[in-house]
Each structure stands twice: as structure tokens, then as C-alpha cells.
Amino acid sequence: MSIRNNTYFISDLHLGASYIANPRAHERRVVEFLDHIAPDCKRLFLLGDILDYWWEYRTVVPRGFTRFFGALARLADSGVEIVWFKGNHDIWIFDYLPQEIGLTVHDGIMVTELDGHRFLMEHGDGVGRLPWSFRKLRGLFRNRVAQKLYAAIHPRWTIGFAHSWSSHSRKQGGYTPSERAGDNLVNFARTYNADHADEKIDFFIFGHCHTILDSTLPDGSKIIILGDWISRFSYAVWDGKDITMKRFE
Template sequence: MERTKIFFTSDAHLGSGYHKDPRAVECRLVRWLQSIEAEAKAVYFLGDMFDYWFEYKAVAPQGHVRFLGQVALMHDKGVEIHFFAGNHDVWFRDYLTHEVGAIIHHDALTVELMGKTFRLAHGDKEYCVQKFSNKFLYKLFRNPLARLLYAAVHPRWTVGFALSCSLRSRKRGMARRAHGKIPHAYHNDYFEVEKELLVLFAKHHAERHPEIDYYLFGHRHLLLDLALRGDKRVLILGDWLQYNSYAVWDGEHLYLDQFEVD
């Protein structure tokens, strides 16, 4: 089978205590990768595939072996693999490059893919203007001195601390969503869509960069496919906590889809 499609996904949060069965989520993600392996030219993971990731000089997080093994297998078969750093897995070094052949991106990427120009990003940088605390944490997590000091602490303390903080944050976010304070998904006719910060960013950015056709983000755990001016569009990829969702580009059509849960 000819490799004719490019796939995009984000926000699996592998290893998160929020998953009722973390192993089942990882296995579901692996089955999805296996299902697209034969036709995938490239796979772009747009951040937060891991709920926590910090690489010490000679130590990387344990777990995720099934996922990383499948990614390595796909790379060895000629599939181009890209990982974007998200706000949960910002501390990538060179482990994924050496072990699974991945290309690592710490910033947004503008790239031409089969005739169209895409701007790809996790979305946390674009979203951090929402409030001061978001902007502060974004800068703190990327500060070289802060990273050096954090690395000086033994993993027995840092791993548990980071995962517990992530779990509390996720529970608060999902509780707000359950009470209607955050929408589950946007649709083109949903009146709140215009208030979504990533949509506002895409609109303003597109005015200055008319060459960009499609904007793709993760981060917000929402499903969105919205037309901008002309034939431009912005997509938010959902997640693997609720939707098991991803986007596909075949050179003619860009669309969101969901992996069927068994």
C-alpha cells in the first residue's frame, strides 16, 4: 500500500492517573498506530502525548514501552515521526531522537505538506496570554536554570510530585467541563467558538501570514474544525481521554476522525 496520508494527534497524557486504566489507553493508541502504519507518510504528535516527561542526562521516564516500540517500528519502516513538546512533556532532550528516530519540535512549525502550508503547534504558548499564571509557568518550565535545578532533585521526588500536580489540574478541568463551564466540543455554529483563544490567534495570525492554509493545535482537549476566511481552517485535535481523536491529510482533504473504541 502506498503511503499517502499524514496524521496528527495530541494529548494522550500517557501515564496519567486520570485514566481509569492507563495501560488500556496506551494499547488503544498503539492499535490506532498499527491501523494507519501502512498508509502513513508521517505522524505528528502535537504535544502532551505523555502526562509527564523529564530526561536526565542518563535517565528517561519508565513506561510507555508499547507506544514507543510501535513508534520506533513505524520509523524503521519509513514513517516520518514528529514530537512536539507540550506543557506536560516540555522537557524533551535527545532520547526520542536516538531511540525511536523522532524529530523533536520545541516551537511552532510552519511546513508545506503535500501542497498546502500548515502551522502546527501544541497551543500552550498561544494560549498562555489567557492569564498571568499561564504565561509565568510557560516561561518557568522553559527556563534553563529552573530545569538545571529541577534535574538536581532525585526522580523519586520529582516524578510523584509532577504526576500528582497534573492529576489535580486535570480533575479540576474536567469538573468545570462537567458543570458546563467549559464546552466539550465546538461546532461551526456554536456561538462560543469566536471566544476560543486559539481561534482568535489563528484569525489574527492569518491576517499577517496569508500563505498559511491550515492551523492545527492540541492543548485544549476540544474537537474543533472551523473555517476561517477563504478556504483556510483551524483544527483543535481533541485528546485520548474522551475522544480518541486525530486529524488526517491526504493531499486533498483534511478532516478530524475518531478511533473506534473496542
Template sequence: MDLPKGKKIYFASDNHLGAPTSEESLPREKKFVQWLDEVKEDAAAIFLLGDLFDFWFEYKTVIPKGFSRTLGKLAEITDNGIPVYYFVGNHDLWMNGYFEEELNIPVFHKPREFSLNGKRFFIGHGDGLGPGDKGYKRMKKVFTNPVGKWFFRWLHPDLGVKLAQYLSVKNKAISGDEDVKFLGEDNEWLIQYARRKLETRHYDYFVFGHRHLPIDFRLNDNSTYINLGDWINYYTYGIFDGETLHLKEYGKKI
């Protein structure tokens, strides 16, 4: 993708709409929709890197109630010819065609490489990558197992969604009970993952979410790891002007 003059590419992640309750997340959703409305003016593309919802499961004829402002704004953006790309996160793994069919948004279930204005990007949500976190990796295999999804689908949505939301809100990063801090380059799994990828192929930027912490980390002279933070505590996003990618907080530069 080559950027037209004056256009930019935007990145955002980890909104967790619906958490801890629909009422409490509504102001955050309105703020995010306002951001979408502003960036569409000069956006060549928008990348959403997962966990837009705190829980999302697509039954054959039902999707979770709510989020009409966000879904409507995304439909408006794609209807106006601005491409939006979505990478599933660990809270919205169960996407199965709704975004593609209703919103014209391609959905990716694994990290993917993009060439943007001559720069090589490696983009994904970030969950389950790198060493460690073996417990989650085992759970993810269960969550994505076709048999497990089939059984869950047979739960009435009122029961299934309520159960999933209850378990999801127990996540301390969502409830605000955990102070997310930078662990140091030797303990940040995504930094280790990016460095291993660089052993076999050059990337200018690694862009992930999942950590709920804005990070701009120089891997070497030519490669940078960006973590987008979240729209719960930081309201941060990435903006690529064709030459450099940097983080901004909605309303001011960080």
C-alpha cells in the same frame, strides 16, 4: 512533502499517558498503539502534537518508567522509514534528545510551518498562543528556564516524578472534573491567534492540540483551524489525504 498515491498524513495529540495512574491509562495506551499499528499501513508521516505523556522529564541517564508499548511501536514505525514528528506540549516540555537519539523522531519546541502536498500548514501543540492565559505563560518561562530545570534534575527521580505527576493530575481536563466546551470564536484563543497569523501570511490549515476538544472551524474561505481533541474522552485524530484535512474518531468518522 509530497504525498505518494494512496498515502495519508496522520495527526494526534494529548494522550496524557500515565494519568491519572499507570494502571488506569494502560487501556488508553493499548488503544493508541493499536491505532498506530493500523495507520502505519498507509501513513506517509505521523505528527504527534504534544502531551503524549502526562509528565516527561529526561535526566541525563534516566527517563520516566513505563510507556514501553508506545515507545516500541514508534521505534518500529520510524525503523520502517515512516517519519514521525513530535511537538512538545505543556506536560512534556522537558525533552532533551531521547526521541531524536533513540527513536529517530525530530522534536520541535515551537510551532512550525510545513508544506504538505502543496498545502501550507501551521502546526504546534497550542499552549501559550494567542491573547490571555498570562498566568500559564509566566509559569512556562519558569518551567523552561535552564536554571529551574537544573535544580529539578537534582531531585531524585522517584521524588521528582512523583511530585510532577501529583501536580499534573490536578489538571481538571485530565481528571475529567471539567466539561470542556467550545467558548465561541471570540473567546477561543487559538482562533484569535490563527486569525492574527492570517493577517500577514496565508495558511490552509492551523493544526493544534491542547484544548482537549475536537474542533473543525472555518476561519475564512481558504483557511481552517483544526483542534485534534484528545485520547482521553474523544479518541480523535486528523487525517490528511493530500487535499483536505478532517477529524475522525478512532473507529468512526465525526
């Protein structure tokens, strides 16, 4: 019997995205990964944009993601701790997935201790220096009144609009990795530890940028940017002593 002592980090799966050529194969690959880590997985952190779009209505469930949700439920039922961070694509998760699957939903920065080491995690869209327009849009998406008004629109209009917006963002370069994509997150990590010398973070973990970064900062802390599952199929694993970036083949 395997000993469950590993913590896994994954982000930016964008399940259901209209620009993914074979959505069913994409979902199956994610499920294969979840089944692969099941024997030694103690914790699983989903760091946002797991779904390309999700709107949770009070009494109905959007179609799709059956195999993925089932794989998460199997992990949760076996005792794996699952934390799902809201990203900028899957903001509107409320109580359905926590109740049905048994996971925890988190919005914003989380500072926590894992195996005696301090971790700071966030999707990556809510830290550092953000453009004014993006901050306003981010606030609007989290506004309760705006959410209620949006929920009143029939899904035949909202779902198509959301997927069109996502596809347009990708065509405009919103998903194109670059060498500078993680600069804002690196600068945030450096500033955070300088401002919190008595509570220094050992590991910063982010998603959002769709690029891979595994770097040691001047103060000895590490910053990990998790890449994506559109083309990289990357993730990180913490074994209690070391953290490693890997790809799922």
C-alpha cells in the same frame, strides 16, 4: 503493497496520567491506532501532551511506555517521518527519544508546506493571548537553570509531585472541554492570516484544548483542534487534498 500518502495528526494522549483508570489498556489502544495507520502513514505529527509527564535524565530512562515507544520505533524504522511537539506536560524531552526512535522534537510554532499547502502547527498553549501567570510558568519550565535544579531532585519526589499536579489540574477543570475552549486559537488564526497576507496559512492544527473543532474561517483557511485520547480518541488525517477529523473506534 499500500501506498503511503497520508499524514496523521494526534495530540493529548496523556499516557501515564494517574487519573486514567487502566493505563495499560490506554497505551494498548494508542498502539493499536499506530499499527492501524502504519500501512498508509507517510508522516505523523504528535502535537503535544503525548505523555502526561516525562523528565529525561542524562543517564537513566523513566519507566513505562515500552509498547508505545516500540510502536513509534517501528513506524520510524519503516520510513515514517515523526515530529513530536512539546506540550505543557511533556516539555522535558531532550535527546533520548530523537536518538533512540529516530523522531524529531519541535518546540513552538511550525510553519511548513505539505503537498503544496501551508500548515501552521503548535500544541496550542503557546499562541494567542495567554494569562501573565501562565506565560511566567511556561518560561520557568523552559529555563535551563531551573531545569538543572529540578533534575538534581530525586525522582521519588519529582514524579509524584508532577502527577499530583496534573491530577489536581484536571479536577479543577483544566481538562474540561467547553464551547469557548478554542476561542483563543481561532482568534490567533484569524489574526495570523490577516497579518501575513502574502504567506497565508491554509490549515491551522492545534491540540491542548481537549475539544474537537473542524471549522472554516472567513478567509477560507481551516482550523483543526484535535480533541484528546482521554475520552474522544480523535485524530486528523490529510490525504494530500483534504483533511478529515476521525475517531478511532
